[in-house]
Amino acid sequence: MRWQVARGRRSTGAKIRQHRKRRKHEMGRDIPETHVGDKRIKKTRVRGGGFKFRVLSTDVVNLIGVGLVKVKGVLKNEANPHYVRRNIITKGAIIETEKGKAKVTSRPGQDGIVNAVPVED
Template sequence: MAISQGKSTRKSTGGRYIANRGKRKSELGREPANTGLDEKRLRKIRTRGGNEKLRLASENKMNLFNPESKTAETVEIITVLENSANPNYVRRNIITKGAIVETSAGKAKVTSRPGQDGIINGVLINE
């Protein structure tokens, strides 16, 4: 069965909505990218209009911006420390936007969407 981003079949009370039509191609959803820590691997996804989106399957480097010195550098990612999207992502080292990661330069917060953009950008956190 296809993943759908269409309207739910259940009401907030638990009752059912009666479907007036089936699924549409425009409501198609896809499985999450679940960007992991490993050598760089990209997946190409065909989107509407024949365009392409790059999904980052795995990566072990990130572009890190230092707000104090106003410089950016490429650093190695060591591990995922926090992920507010899902606590289980920390155990599985899955990187999403907002995740706190340990890098060779210190703690950093991910500011890009790796599953959508195909790259990991972040900002150094001073604690």
Template sequence: MQDQGRSSRTKTGGRIHPHGNKKKHQLGSSPTETQFDDPSYKAVDARGNTTKIRALATDVTNVTEDGETERVEIENVVNNPANPNYARRNIITKGAILETELGFARVTSRPGQTGQVNAIIVDYEPEE
């Protein structure tokens, strides 16, 4: 778990003395890096009486084109603007460009938060 509370340092590097203890609502966690692989999911507790389904790995996406949505297989992660290494490691995040049977698709959902990959068809020219 990661603390996402107030920093113990000021902008200039001076020390801020804590005025209280760490609280549960200030906890964070490391990001779920959803991979292109055999499907695997994990349920985690969220705030309130809810749970989140995290997609640890997936090989399918819901692709929308002209108002029609179809479930198709992912063939490859072509590009990921979040991090160039993510495309090499086949990590899927929001904004990633996927190669599917229907063509190139850009991810519009957050698979680490929602547990599914939703995408829309885009015109994409891979760089050689």
């Protein structure tokens, strides 16, 4: 559980006095780090009664113009360099597929699927 509210201290180091309790709308969630592996999707209820489908792990990607192809691994990830060695897929990551390199265009933690476009070598 993450709280998306500024709390703690001022820039001077002074402690900020709490003037009210936390509100439910200030709640957040931990990020689902999508790994390369057997397909696992988690359904999460969100505010308003809707649902988000979070991809926890996947071994296939929807490559535009080709269809579903197997993922071999993550080659580059601008979000965090350590995500490459941990094989974590995020939007903008360059992944290795059976059909060559591809760039992820969807948000796996929000959309429930991994979409990608082919990238020239």
